[in-house]
Structure formats: C-alpha cells, structure tokens
Amino acid sequence: MSHPYVTPLGVAIALALAGPAFAQDVAETAAEATNLDTVIVTGTRATDRTVLESTSPIDVLTAEDIRKAGVLNGELGSALQALLPSFNFPRQSNSGGADHIRAAQLRGLSPNQILVLVNGKRRHTSALVNTDSKIGKGTTPVDFNAIPVSAIKRIEVLRDGAGAQYGSDAVAGVINVILNDAPEGGSYEASFGAHHTDVEPIGQTVTDGQTSFASAQVGSGIGDGGFFRVGLELKNREGTNRAGFDQIPFFEEQTPDNLALAGKRNYYLGDGESKAINAWLNSAVPVGENAEFYAFGTYHQSDTRGANYFRYPDGVANWKEVYPDGYRPISIGENLDVSGVAGLRGQWGDWDYDASLNYGRNAFTYRLENSLNASLGPSSPTRFKTGDYEFQQTLANFDVSRGFDAGDNHHTFATGLEFRREQYDTGAGDPASYAAGPFTDRPTGSQAGGGLTPQDVAHLSRDVSSVYASLSSEFGEKLTTDIAARYEHYDDFGGELTGKLAARYEFAPAFALRGSVSNNFRAPSLSQIGYEATSTGYDASGQLLQGRLLSVNNPIAQALGARPLEPEKSVNFSLGFTSRIGEHFDVSLDVFRIDIDDRVALTERISGDALTEFVQDEFGVPGVQSVNFFINAADTRTEGAELVANWRQKLGSGDLLLSGTYSYAKTEIKRIAATPAELQALDPDYVLFGIEESNTLTDAAPRTRALLSANWNSDKWSLLGRVSRHGSATRVFNFGGGFEPKQTYGAEWQLDAEVEYRITPKWSVALGGQNLTDEYPDRSIDDIAYFGNLPYDVLSPIGSNGAYYYSRIRYTF
Template sequence: MPMPNARLVSTPLALAVACGLALPVVAHAQEADGATRLDAVIVTGTRATDRAVLESTSPIDVLSPEDLRRAGAVNGELGSALQALLPSFNMPRQSNSGGADHIRAAQLRGLSPDQVLVLVNGKRRHVSALVTTGSKVGRGNTPVDFNAIPLSAIKRIEVLRDGAGAQYGADAVAGVINIILDDAGDGGAIEARYGAHHTKLEPIDRTLTDGQSASLAAKVGTSLGDDGFLRVGLEYKELSPTNRAGFDRIPPWDQTPANLAVQGQRNYQHGNGAAKDINGWFNSEIPLGESAVFYAFGTYNQRDTEGANYFRYPDGEANWPEVYPNGYRPVSIGENLDVAGVAGVRGHVGEWDIDASLNHGRNEYTYRLRNSLNASLGPSSPTRFKTGDYRFDQTLANVDISRLFSQGDNLHTFATGVEYRVEHYETGAGDPASYAAGPFTDRPTGSQAGGGLTPQDEADLDRNVASVYASLSSSFGENFSTDAAVRYEHYSDFGGEVTGKLAARYEFVPAFALRGALSKNFRAPSLGQSGFESTGTGYNSAGQLIQSRLLSVNNPIARALGATDLSPEQALNASLGFTSRVGETFDFSLDLFQIDIDDRVALSEAITSDALTAYIDSTFGVPGVESVSFFTNAADTQTRGAEAVANWRHPLAGGQLLLTGTWSYAETEIKRVVATPAALSAVVPDAVLFGVEERNTLTDAAPRTRSAFTASWNDDRWNLLARVTRHGSTRRVFNFGGGFEPEQVYGAKWQLEAEAEVRLGEKWTLAIGGLNLTDEYADLSNEDIFYFGNLPYDVLSGIGSSGAYYYGRVRYAF
C-alpha cells in the first residue's frame, strides 16, 4: 500500500532511530517488577495465551497505571490521559457545543467516535444516551464516556489499532480499547491531586489563574480464599471552569444602544465547564472448587457538569429586559448517571476453557438549563428548565469456549462463542415551559440554548442482536503466527452481517518481523441515530437566531424531504507492519493501514430557507421551523495512515533511562457523497444534503498527525519525566449561506510536559508537574470565524485553549 507522502514517514523515522526524537507517545516504561511490557502477555486481539506486544499480528499499545497516573491528566480524567499517551487518540475539549460540553467524544485513527469498540475486562462497554448534535468532532454520535471510568481503577489498558469486528463484534472499525481493572488481592492506595491553569491570554492581554481541579481517590483489596480477591475504590473530582473568551464587539445586526452598552465586555464563555464527579468501582473473583471461578466487576459514575452557550443581548427578540436588563448567557447543566456491572463464571471442563457472563450497562442523562428564558412566554417565563431525559440500556449474555491444541512445535487455540444483546433507547419530554409556544408570537418559542424535547420528539426503541463467532490463533514454531476469525451478527432492525479477519506475523530473521491483516467490519447505526429527535431555538453558524428541528428518518417531514432508512456502515481494513527488537535495549514498530468505509452515517447539513418554512407549515401544519436536519448514509471514505513507536532503554546514573518516540498519520478522503434527494431539491432548489461543513468534519477537523518524544528516568527514589508533543494542523470550514464559506487552517503546535516524583519512605510519594509549560495556544481564529472577538480560539486544535496547567500529587500506598 503506497504511503500518502514518503517524506512524512521517512523524516520522523530517521529522527527516531538516530536520536529518539520525532515520533508520538506510548511509553513502554518498566513495571515495578523490572520486566518490560514488551514481555507482558496481551489478552486483546488474539485468543492465544502466550503472545507479547511485539509478537502480536496487529499493532497493540499497552499502558500501565504508572503511565496513566503520570500523564498529568486534568482533573484525573481517563480521556485526558489517553489523549496524552496514545499516538492516534484524539479527544478535544468542546465548548459552546451543546451536549459535547458534557460528554466528550474520542476518535481513534481520525475516524468517528462510534467506530471504536471499548471493552472493560474484555466485555463490551455501553455507549452514552445523549446524541451530541452541537459539536464538531463527534457530531451525531453516541460515544462511550471514557471519563465515567475512574483512572485509579485501572491495572492496564490494551489498545488494538486495527479492525476487529470478527473478534469482538460490531463497532470495532478503527480498533478496540480494552480497559483492564486492578485485581490486586491486598494493599491499597490513597491519592490526592490539585491543579490549576495559569496563563497569559493574548486576546485580552491578561494573566489568568482558573480551572482549579481537585481529586481524591482511594482503593483497597483483600484476598478471598487461596486465589480470590475483592478490590474496591472510590473517587471524588471537582473542576472549576476556564474562560478564554475575548472582548465582545457586538454583531452588526445587534448594534442597538442597549446592546452597545455591553460592548467591550467578556459576555461569552469559552473553555472548560465546571464539573463534579463521584466514582465507585469494584473487581472480584471467588474460587468455585479447583476448576472454576466466579467473577464480578462494575463501575459507577455520577457527574454534574455545566456547559457554555452564546450570549443573548439586552435588546433582542430572545430577551425581556424586565428579566435580564443586561442580557444573559444560558448555562447548560448535565446530570449524568452511568453504571455498569458484569458477573460470570470462568473455568475448565476437560481440556476446554469456558467463560459465561451476564453484562448490563446503563446511562441516564438529564439535560437542564439555567439563566435562560422562553421569550414567547413573556417576562413571566421561567429561567430554569429541564429540556429532556435520555436513557440507554444494554444487556448482553455470552458464552465463550476455547481449547489449546498442539501438533509438535505448532500450537493452535480454537475459540467459539455466542452472544445475545438487547439494547433500549428512550427519551423523555422536557418541562412544558421549555417547548411551549406562548402568546408572544413575535418571539422565539422554547427555552433559549436548547428547546425542550416535545412529546412528539420522544423516542422509545429496542433491538436485539445475536451473534456467533469462531476464531483460530496459531503459532507455527517460533517464527510464524496467525489469527483468523469469522462472525455472524444479526440485528433485529438491520438483518444479518458476516465479518471476518485474517492476520499473520512472520519473523524472517531473529529480531525482525513482518505482520499484516485484512478484515471486513461493520457498524450498525445506533438507536439514537435511528430515533432521536429534538426541537430547539439557538444560533446557527452565522450567529443568527433560528428555530430548528432534528428529525428521525422515520418522521413524515423528513420522509417528505427525501430521508430514507439508514443502512449499516461497511468497512474493509488492510494493514502491513514491521517490528524489530534488539535485545532489551531497542524496539521499533511501523504499521501502515488503509480503511475503506462505505455508507458512513452522519447528520445532514442544517437546511434553512423561507421556502422550507412555508412548505412545512402548509403541508404538515407545523409553523416557524426555519432549519431541518436528519441522519443519512452520507459518504464513502478512505482513510490511509501510518503509526510508529520506538523505545530505547539504557542504565544511567544508577537508574534506568527510557526514551520513547511515537508518530501517527491518518488522512481521510471522501470517495462518494450521497446526492441531494429530488424531494428536497423540489422544496429548496439550492439545498445540499451533505456539504462543506460535514465534509470538513470527516476529513480535516481532527489533526492528521501527532508526534511525541518522551524521556523518563527512574531509580529507587526518583521518577522523572519530560514529554514534547507535536499536534498536527486542523482545518475549519463554515457555510454561512449565500456562497460565503470561510475557512482557516490552524497550524501545528508543540507542547511541553514534565513531572518529578519523589519517594518519601516506603509508602509516600510526592509529585509536581505541568502540562503545556510554554503556555502555547492554537492560532487565533480569523475575523470571519471568531464571532466578533468573542470566540478567539477554535476547539479543533489538539493543544486546546486553556494554556499552561500545573499540578501536584501526593500518594500513600500500603
């Protein structure tokens, strides 16, 4: 497979090999027992029980709890740690982005957040209930909420960067992230963190200290019998908001005397929202005789968050001066409850290994607003609203059996299993005042910054998924190994799909090996994408206040405009890699990949016109709808890229030095775009169903490259770490209508991180560190995009827009 640009590959690789300085970040640091994780046996991506990282047929990253703890994650968030450590993981912080302010979506290899499968202890994790419709990255997705999983609960994380639908089921298009929980049978730890941003904000020429974060985590374990254990833990986290908004210049259409009175103020908020988290978790095993074990584990997260929204000016149709004489900025409030539990039995019957389990996950989300208004109700309107309830449940049962066969020097692990999954998605209407059309018909209806779900918007959907698979992992002597799998999966709403994978690794000379894989994968549209509807009043990308509808594809209005039933996404993955290991000193891997995806599901453009408003009113008796969007199988895409990891270890000054370089590249091209339906063109002749904004979301909104160099040194007392990360460029495109489509490329940025940790006796450690120590920011947005000075930074850049962050950490282990 040809590389997109040979120079892009050769330059970082040459630097990495020559001096360890060019590629991005998976620190293969030493474990406490002195064995490197290159020798650690992996459990993801193969059914074989004896393979290590570089022996895998597909690329796998392994992160230890030390890696995660020392990633300097803001507020101890798992997502922030993964963003810092993984070469192809992207999880930008959204702002003024609706639900994405509350539940952040993550990408792997530049693909959509719902195209990565997340496992906990090898069991499928549920997704969130909220469809994120106001974001850029992850728009229209129901992503897994990584931050609902406590950082302190993790023993290690294995990341399979390859398609794995045949092995683990649908959604594993970009890869699989397997989070393995702490299973220590004794001891524990208590850890406290505190941090804050301290930054020079150029747009307002001020130095700010904000975004204070504090967390406390505790865990303890005890043995149960000879081989059993119970491990439990609690976390509490609290995050204060940041604000990187500029001075308001007031849009030209809003420049009345009353509005000009607030000119030059910071009327907007751009940055992290406030958050409070309570996390609980447990992991356990109880022996059942000599040949079986009962296991159970679970997580609990209760999170309350706040998000930012556009300012409503004093003299505007969305305001009543009697309520807000100086205007107002609505604040969204998210109440998020996330629970998951798994119980099962694992044991032996003769030469067969059997694992049977029952898995349930639930996400409940309530969306509220404060400091808002339903202007159509007049000055007596409430200022607080509940705009909707969302719930997603996933229950599944599976049975897996496997057996090891030997034929001379050849070892074969055969596995097969069945799974039955039930999914349920439900939404509930908001307060009547949140969607009511009041007596003031010249004012917008519904609560500002997100009108409530109406009774007709409510959804109640179920589906069943049954699957059966078989796999064979083989080792032919010491030099050649293979993995093969096939799966049949049947969805009650989409029918059946067959997926398959074949992967192989050949060590052609000692310490050098080639590996490659070919797989067919798929992803069925989520229940949220199939059934979610909403009605809202807010600002479009041009800053104009409009009433909008997001319609399900089954809605009669959407059908009349050309919406059709959604189809599953189909993907073909191909990869080719090279690995090398020279003793215990140096290892290196380079993997090239290509992912072709047909029928990608995405939200359409927001279709807006006076003719559309009149058509919906006259045909369906629904007045005042100024904008409509719905889900569609929007495009076929091809993603090509490469990922490299290099490690060099050497004793130094009585300790151990580890240099790690990583680099990732992923470029997505659109091969086909769905045509605008004739029914829509008949109503709005110049309408484009899937236009420049959504094309930009798929192709250029995520950084194509990320590279990093990490140096760590440790001895019996000190752990020192420094990391330099280069976040690649991103590109933003808007469609403001009338052919005005401003865009901007945000250039690549370098970020410096450092941490020093010292051991104080046998049980105490103290650490101080910082992220973005040079206080670097993304490029300032140009005047076409920065919304009249209010939003000077875009959310797309990998370096974020919060500036330098400093933290301290104290840990007591026993």
Template sequence: MSPRLSASPLGLAIALALSPSLALAQDAAKQDATNLDTVIVTGTRASNRTVLESTSPVDVLTAEDIRKAGVVNGELGSALQALLPSFNFPRQSNSGGADHVRAAQLRGLSPDQVLVLVNGKRRHHSALVNTDSKIGKGTTPVDFNSIPVSAIKRIEVLRDGAGALYGSDAVAGVINVILDDGGDGGVVEASYGANHTDLKPIGRTLTDGQTGNITAKFGKTLGENGGFIRAGVEYKHHDGTNRAGFDQIPPWDQSPANLALQGKRNYVLGDSATRDTNLWFNGQLPFGQSSTFYAFGTYNKRNSEGANYFRYPDSDANWTQVYPNGYRPVSLGDNRDLQLVAGARGQWSDWTYDASVDHGQNDFTYGLRDSLNASLGPTSPTRFKTADYTYAQTVGNLDVTRAFEQAPGITHTLGLGGEVRHERYQTRPGDPSSYAAGPFTDRPTGSQAGGGLTPQDAARLSRDVASVYASLSSQFGDHFSTDLAARYEHSDDFGGELTGKLGLRYEFTPAFALRGALSNNFRAPSLAQIGYESTSTGYNAGGQLVQGRLLSVNNPIARGLGATDLKPEKSLNTSLGFTSRVGEHFDLSLDVFQIDIDDRIALSESITGDALTTFVQQNYGVNGLQSASFFVNAADTRTRGAELVSNWRQSLAGGQLLLTGTWAYAKTTLKNTLATPAALRGLNADYVLFGIEETNTLTDATPRTRASVSGTWSNDHWTLTSRVNRYGSATRVFNFGDGYIPRQTYSAKYQLDAEVEYRVNANWSVAVGGQNLGDTYSDRSNSDIYYFGNLPYDVLSPIGSNGAYYYGRVRYTF
C-alpha cells in the first residue's frame, strides 16, 4: 500500500518494526496524494478542503497504489481490498452468480449499501442477483472489476453515510473513482504471473491461475485552455484455480459406480477462468467564455466460467449414456457493462454549474455447459442458456455552487441541485430445454446447476426517482468548519424521503483536531429484490438435490407463506474522530462510528420439506416444489466500529520512505428480528423466515477486524514495495435440519506482498513481485463442513484459497 491518508498508532509501531521490508510508491507516490494536503472532491461542496480538513474520514488511493495492488487478475476489487481497511472482497466459488460477479463490502455492511461514483457520477449495479453466495447474498452489487484499472487517476473513499449529498444507497459510504485526465503521452504495460502453491489437503505442489494483462493508454491535449482526450484499452486473461480435495463420496451416494470415483478430485474450488476486454475514454473541450464540455465512458466485456457441485454417475440427475463417469456442470457468464456520461460545466456570473446525463447498463447472459436436463432423457442437450438479465439506469442532474465571504475569515460554499433517475430491470427466459419438464417424471427437471428462468419467472420492472438537494460548507476562521446537507428524494413506488447530514470539525492546534458527523440515510429495495424470480434444481447446504424457487414478494405462493411488501432500509449514522499531524513526518486519524439500520433486506431462509410441497400442491396446483425463499425485511441491525490510519514520511538512504499502518473493526448485531408468520408456523412449527444461517450472513460471516502495514521506498531508479495484511476471523454456520447445525470459526491470517521495480530510464521499467509470499491459506474446514473432503477451504476468509502468486511486469511510458 502506498500513500493512504489515514491510520493507526498500533499499525505505525508494527510498520517501524518491519521497516527492512520497505515498500515504494513509484513516481506517482511523490505526488500530492502522499500528503494530507490533497484537495478532495468527495463528501463536501467546498472546493479547497483537504483530506486532513474533511469533517468525515476520506481515504485517497493513487493510480500507483491501485495498479500494483491489483496485479492479480488486474482486478480493481482485489486492489481495494488490499488497500482499504474497511473493504472486503472475498473470492467466491461454487456460489452461482457470485462466481462471475463478486460482491464487495464496506464496513461489514451489505454490498448494495455502498454508493459508487465515477468522476462524481452514479455508477449502475450489476443485473445479476447473487442468490447462492454467502457474502452479498440477495444483492445486485456494483461490479468493481468492470472498471478498468488503467483508467484510474485516483480513488476517494468517504467512510460515512452520505445520502443527503448523493442519494440512496450511500449508507456505509461512497467510493468515487476519478479517471485519468492527462494530456499528451501514454503508457503501455504488460504483466504475467501464476499461482505456485503447496496444496496440503492433497499433498501436491500446483501451478495454475496463469494470468496475463496488457494495457495501453494515450492522451492528447486539445487547444490551449485545458482541453484533452484520454483513452485506453485493456485485455486480461486469467486461468482458473482448483483447491478441491479428494472425494470421499457422500454416504447417500455410495453405490459401486460412485465409489469407483472415491479418492479422485471430482470438484473444483477456486477462481473462475475469465477473459476481459476493457475500453475507456475521458475528455473535455472548452467552449464559450468560461464553459467546458466533458464526456467519459467505460466498457467491459467479460466471459467467465464458474464451478458447481459434481453429479455422480449413479444419480437421478444423470444418464450414464451421456456421462458414464458423472459430470460437473460449468456455469458460463457473458457480461457486458457500459457507462457513458456527457455534460457541461462552467460559470454563470458568481455561480458554478455542472449539468450532465449519465447512462449505465449491465447485460448478463447466464449459461451452462457439461450439464443435463435429466427429465428429457439421454437426448437432453448438454449446453444451455438459462437466462438473460438487464439493469439500466439513466440519470440527469444539475448542480450549481457559489462561494461567498460573510466576513473576514468566514466563508461559505452553497450548493443546490436537482436530479432525476430512471431505472429499468428485466429478466428473460432461458432455452426451453433449460426449464422443460420432460417425459421422465422420476428425474429432476431443468438444467442441472441452475434451471433456466421460465416464462412465468420473467420480470420487467421500472422506477422513476426525482430529488432536490442543498448543501452548505462553511469555514469559520482557521479552526472551525462545518458541512450541512439536505435532500428530498421521491420515487414512484416508495414515495418521498428526507435525509440530512451535519459534519463538524474543530482544530485545536495544527497538530490536533476533532471531527464528527450525524446523518440519516435510506436505501430503497432494488428492482431485482422486488421482482426477481427463478426456478432451480440443485444441491442444498446438506448436499441433497432439491427443486426450488426464489419467489418475488408479489407471488401468490410467497404471500401464502407470509411474504409482505418490502420497505426501504433506513439508517442513522453517527461518528466521532480526531486527526493529528506532527510536522511533515507523521499523521494519524481515529474515527469511531455507529450505524443503526432498520428493516434490512435479506433473503429468507429456505423453506423446505413435505409440508411445503403439500401446501403448494393443494393450494396453487404446483407439483414437486421442495424449497422456497423470498426477500424479507429481516431485521434491525447495529454496526459499531473504529478505524485508524497513520503515515510516517522520512528521507532515508538517498530516497524517500513512507510507512503506513491501518486497523479497522466493525461488529454487527441484531436489534430486532422478523417474526415467523403464524400461517407459516401452522404448516410446520420448525419453519422460520429468518434464522440461523441468514443471521450468520449479516453478523459473523465477514471478518470484524483488518490490519495492514506497508512501506514504500524509492530513489531515481529503484522502487521497493511490501505490505503485510492481517485478515480477522470469520464464522460459518450451516443449518442442515433436525438440530444438525455445524459451526466453524476460521482464525485470523497474515499475508505478505512485495515487489521490486527498476526504472531503466525515463521510459522503461521492469518489476518482479509476489502476493501472499508465505503461501498462507485459511484454516481447513472441519469434517462437518468440508463436504466429504471435496471443499477443504471456505470462501469466507479474505485471504482466499489460491496460495502464493508470482509475477513480472514491464512498463513503457511515452
């Protein structure tokens, strides 16, 4: 990690102890972002606030931070996890759609409770609903990996609620990605690497996950008044990894044909194979006396493959004429992601204006290969398209700001604005063979590992939102500053909501200042959470094959099981902290926070069993439904935490040294939990809508603590980088029924990353490095959880299960 702008005394102490393992921030590390005088644009309307002067904590990451931390797969999400103390980006496997679109968390909250901006403009969500993952279950997250790393100039992360400033979803905070705006010149960079690891569960040394990235960007100055065009392209390929163990064969599948596969690696546990192409541009052109037209855009095309449970040869889900040795379906993702923004900004008399139109869209086609619809018999296709998903949003806004002086030393910046937003969500059926109920009624229907969406599952929803807002950022002399904001937002499906924020900062001396903030925020249920439905045949947590449906809350079956209209989530955020700066060498910040959220939205527990099947058959004429779930306002929660960040800068051995340490803690507890409706308990006294597994998802599945120590040292030719991350413990809970509730806590783990780069001349540089050099894994899952030896590692630990990764890189600047 290089120049980050907040941290902890504990981290600093560790950093000093580890100073032989230095890190270097390259040339960009010498830019203003390495100090707390960096002017920020996120979280305030004032035009001259710096990181240190912000009323809420803001982290700033430079392009070099992100580029080097994201070297594995070229992933922005992985870079942010390495660099940010409160950011979690677990690697999913055997997790349905989450194998293709990974969900991120800020401050341990849900992935859809963080707002993402690009150049200050709202980023759209993914169209794919994560229904089979643990982290991010039931959400449509922003796909961070669709934003090209090479396009980024810096990222500002506001760790505080900001709904009054930016609208819904900004509950945990705001991540603002600012694109490269350089003029003449460009960069070409290529890297290649692979995982090389000792996989102890099978006693082998493996090399896999081969990854190649090539990026190119260039720029051109337009005119003499600040015009420019900047554009780039990226191509990335990443081979999958596999950390599965030897199959012991589940006891209910131990026929002679199945036992012949005992001791083999029939499963896959690891990264998806991906192929990405990214295009981007950013530009502006002055016009008139004081105005500028601007436009920017990103496009991502990704093809990915995900893992699924193995189907044994002697199984109702198989025909040996097709797969004599069984089969493991492979999920296929075809992801197309686009954002285009155009606008104008300039001066109207004493006012500064910014008017823009922002369109973002994600199209995702989900498919399967090496699968089977067993009910169709031996002639079933083995490749299916199971669904098409689309989410689109179009945003128009107008912001005007004016700075004025009330008296000597007392200045204000007034901001006013309005915004309209149209959202659209649509799902379309898969191939008829992916959901057909064939003539073999003793076999499961639909393509294995995710039956196709049926015509009755298809959804088409839209929403219109309008808001007006005002803010006032004030400076009262040299010591006291405030931020005030209010917004009224009205949607055509949930009515109006008023949010506000107050932020205060008082500087006692240049070396010490207090800051605090109070805000209320809200998040409306996503269109997917309201209307998404799916029908599937797959394996439950206990490993048994079941046919199930995820129902919308408007479905008559869901209503009969206790579903009600979803309500918006509402939060109250409070924070208090201090910042300290001693000379030019040392700075530190500490912030404590509490986030109370009412009516958090989650997927219900899966309702299973004969009582469900009989109830649905008798009342709705639907046969064979073995599992049902739907979205609910599950609970009120309270998240309490603290975040520390510190930096030390020093000239050393003819170069510059920067040490950074961070520590973050966040704990979520339930205040109130949704009661199970009487109608559902009447079917079976053991049924619950929100129980053990989903409680675990909200409270214990995410590590509560993170710590990081990094250092950077460089001179004219050499750059040395290293970083030690500590990922805290996480807990997995399953409810297999009949009182069988296995639980395991995975202990904290440390990860060491390092890189050496040599700048040959002003144009060329070469680098070698590695991530997770200690080849560290999370704890192995116990025998209750590791699914009969096949899945020895859980996906919860942020350290993942890939082991050590080594790479080389060459860079040409012109």
C-alpha cells in the first residue's frame, strides 16, 4: 500500500477541488464561536434545545476551534485533547498497535466506553487490537484521526451516559461529529510545522517531526434546498526521537560488541512517520415536497511506522551475520478506513421520519521490517507481514418523531428500530513470521511481534437489534425533561434494558439545576471474545518472552481458569448547575459518579516455568513462556466534576471570548476478580489482575486537567492564547520478583498561541505554536527509564516532543 506525500503536486490536486462559488465571511464564522444559542442535536430528541438548556452537560466545538487546535498533522484526536479537559489522547510509543492507532479516554474511562457518532449515526471501531499499550490495552478504539478535520461543521460532546438514547458503548459519553453542510463556498488550506526543542537527556537542540498538511473543500447547491459538499486532505509527518543514551541492560550479554554501544542512542521514543490521505462527502437532495435523500461518508488511508526495543549484537534474538551491530525492529501499519451512510428523511403528516443504511469498515495490515526470526538462523527474512485485521459494521435504522402540545406543555416523542451486524476477521501472517526453525535455542517468530498463526485466525460475527423510545418535554418555561428507554439484544449475550431520566429546572431567571440518572450496557467486543495472537517480544522489565494471547474459548485458557465474558454494566449519576448572566457570562458545574461492574480487560502476563511445563505436559505445546486472556477484571467507581465558564466582551474593533474549563475524575477499584483455583494450583503467587493493570485503570492518566483560553477576533485579526494544565499521574510497574518501581509525574503547564491575519476577505495567513515554553514531563527515575533509553513516560498528556511551531495559509471563497 502506498500513499502520496504532501508535496506541491499534492496541494495542486487539492486545489483542483475548488470551483466558483460565493464569498464566505470569515469574521462572521469566527463570531459564531461565541454563540451559546446553537441548537444541539445530541442528548435530546427536542428540536430547539440550546447548549445551556440541555438536561445533560454538552460541549460544542466549532469548525474554527477544531481547525486551530488540530494543526498537528490535521489530527482530530489532538484537537479534542487541546479543547476538552475531560478528553485524554496520549502519544504512546514502543507500544505495539498504539503507535499506529491512538486510543482516547473520556472522563478517565476506557476507550471502548465512548460512543462516536458522525451526523448522529454510529461510527465503527478500528480492527487492530492494542495489546502492548497501557491506555486502551485490549481495546479496538475508534480511530479519531481517520475523521477529516476539514469536514467538520461542529462537534457536540455529551458528557453523560447515553446508552438508552444511542445504544451500547455510551458509558462515558457520546462524541457526535457533524459534517459541513454549507450549500456553497469552499476553502483550501496548507500548513507546515516542526518541533524545535531542547532534548535534555542528550543535551542537544533538535528540529524534527516536520509536518505538512493540505486540505480543500467545495460545496454546491442542488435543487431547492439540497447540497453536495466534498473535500480532500493530504498529510505527512516525519518522526521524532527523544530517547536517551543507552547504558546497556545488565541482563544482556556484557560482551565487547554489546558494551561498545554504551552511550549511543539505540532506541526511539516519540512519534513515528506517518503519511495519510482523507476524503469525505456530505450531501442531500430534495425528494418531492416533504423529503430528502442524504448521503455522507469518509475515506482514510495511511501508512505509519512504530518503534520497538533494540536487539543487541550478542543476544539470542540476533545473528551477527545479518545484523553485526544489532537492530531495532520497525513496525509498519497499513490502515484503510471507509464509512458510508445513505438515507431518506422527511415528514409524513405530523411525523418526522429517518430511514438509513450505515456501513463502516476498517482493514489493517501489520508488518515488520528490520526484524528477524532468530530460530530460522542467518537465512531468516528481515521483513514480515504479521497479520491482517478487519472489522465491518452494517446498520439499518428507522426513526420517527413528532412534537405535540398538551395544555401549556410541549413534548417531543421519538421511537425507532436498529439492526446491526458486526463482523471481525483476522488473517495469518507470513509463515516465516511465526515459524519455529531448527535453532531451538533461539526465540521463534519475528521479533517485535510474531505473526498470527493459522490457529490464531478468528472469524466472528454477531447480530444486534434494538428498539427505543424517548420523550423530551417542556413544562412551561422552567422545567425540561428527557426520558428514554432502550431494549438491546445481542445474539451472543442476550438482551438488556437500559433507561435514562434527565431534567433541568430554572429555579430563578438565568439560574438552573440539571441532573440525570441512567444505566448503561457494553457487550465485550468481538475482538475481546475471539482474538488470539502469538508473539515474541519484551515484557515490562525488558525480558524477552514468547507468549500467547488466548481467547476465553481456548482450552489452554480455560484450563488456567478463563470464564466466558459477561457484559459491562454501569449506573451513571450526574448533578449540575448552570447560569447565564446577560450576554457576557455563563458558567456550568457538573458532578458525576459512574459505577461500572465487570469491566473487561486483559490479564497480567502469566509466566514462569510452572506455566511452560503445564502447557507442554497437558496440551503438548512447548516453549510457551507467557499467557494472557480477557477477563471481567474489576468493578470500578469513577467520581468527578467538570467546570466550564465563558466571558464575552466587545474589545476595540473585535470580540473577545475568555473560556475556562476544569475536569476532575478519580477512579477507584471496588472489586478485583479473584485468581481462579486452576491458576493458583500451578503457583500460589500467580494473579490475574495485578498492580500494573490496576494502575492503568486508576492513576496512569491525570485526574485533573484545566484549560484557560483567550480568543479575540476582528475583521482583520484573529488572536488565540491557550494555557493548559495537565495534572499529576502515577505509574507503577511490576518487573517480577517483588520489584515494583513507582513514580508520580508532576503536573505540567502548556502554552499555545496563534496569530492569524486576513490579508483580504478571502486570504489569511497564520503563525502559531504549541507548547511554546518547551515543557516536558518529569524525567523517569532510573528504575523506570530502562537504562537511560526511555527517559520520558509514554502516557504523559503533554507528550515528549517539546515545542511545535507552524505556519498556515488559507483561502476561502
């Protein structure tokens, strides 16, 4: 698979999309960012609710917000982290699949507990299972970066459980991406940026991570009220490296050739190279007088590269005939992500109806280069395909709604049906990627991730059907309510009834209370049910292991105590206060509690001689040094608070918007699954869910984040300043033998700024920077920094790339 770089030719292709259209008033677009009267479509079936009138907390991000925050290679995920304190999007490195598809958190919960919608329709997840990451370990998250930033009209983020309204997965909340539907006009944009930073561990100033981004979009009206809008994005990002000088691990052979590498940078820590193309369309065509046909979709194709641990010259994983100086395997991800929705909506008497078909597919091919299958000897290939992954989701929806009055009260009733089919497939890697060669004293399989074997291959599918009903009511001018119920049936897990009650009461002019209670349901994903993999790699302590990730249906896993997975179930509570004083100031404060039972997670790696001997004696499978599988690991409680405040003011010839937000979320484990008797019989010290995985759920991500931004816009200028505070986080590792180093990384401050000047009503240029003060997380202590090679923690929200500077030119018409 190959993809275009962002070159002058690529920009020319993007510009070719532009065509004659009417002028667009940029100053008016910027002013919309200050308008709280935007009618929301997320979290309620009412057709006239605004942000502050919502019964649940909702953030609305405009296209301008996202465009300015997503300058880092046009990444939607990075933009959301910059704008939403409750959203976490760490840049993991040396983390397997997480180097290629990054996982996000909302309210500190799991990536698969966020429901993502596009134009109100369910988005599919990715196919690659992240097994070597921390945040998102064992999940197949939605790939936010496969959604084009230039396609977005606005994003509505519902920070509340919404399973009764939208179905499973909406435990932490809902992110609804609404596409641009302007019937005329367009734009093209090009930007370039790079990191320029002082890298303390090596005492050097470096410039890297060069990033190019180009986008173009154009719209045209169709008939009476219809439109067709299309866009294209081209992206290219070079890699970054913040690794330190190698001190050579003590457990590696202390030979002259190995020791000669001391003081060199043998590892990589940072972003890998990435090349991507995104395309999108959004359209609607009138059908008769009371209906319209609509269609929208996205297309994403990317090549990404990831980092892995270094293999030393005189080590069992190397043949010096191939790599006389050792080697560092490079992972390669080939990612194809497509989605399309088509439907018919309109009015039938007093009823509004919407019938749609929705298809999404993610196909991911994982490869390795600069690797080796040491058991094959010096003749081993150095490039491997380790596996194919594919997830497909097909949905059919039919929704109807109508408004009606009862006395002085207005109500909106809605009901609908949904049928969903999910399919998950994996394909084996090259035979050489998993072969056990004649050199039995060497590790088998390609280094940095052995290929999926024929016995690992999974083909799973299931059908899900649901029916829901909701009632949104306005009782006079003070009280509004939302009530919803949904019955959802999985052909592999049975049915579940979920419900939600939310209300808002304006007890005094400009002051209101709101609250909600709901129960939510998340069935284990197909990948968590049936995914299996065979790997050769390093554990947390740097020791080389050959391991198996087993499905709960595998006889080996069952002999070790694996049980069929149960769905996750949650109960959400929220209580909030909102106020809007005049046209200048508004504030909201919401507190919440989320109790989740039977959270699904991967076990710790179970390893040791007892395991190896048991698997060989009972199943005739030799050389298995570690095993893990999915379990219903724990019950948790997450409690938190979120504060949002805005001040608007005319200032000089422009408009000033000051915004402050704060988020706090603390997760505690209420129950941990007991280690089964089958496993304890092998070794009483075995645990299924230990300190490392518990740390990931509770303290590995910051509990607090705060943002303060100032945005001033006039006809000619747009000035943006943003200060972020990422709270402290604690990491704990289990290196075996009771060695469990722990470190708390302190809070970090980040300064972003941008100046944009409108040369003409159509042309604008901008200069800006992120992390302008060149802040880094605390250096990892010696016990965690892996012998000087990995000096920064991969989960830090501020990242380890340092300051980033960029320029941008934009033309609107």
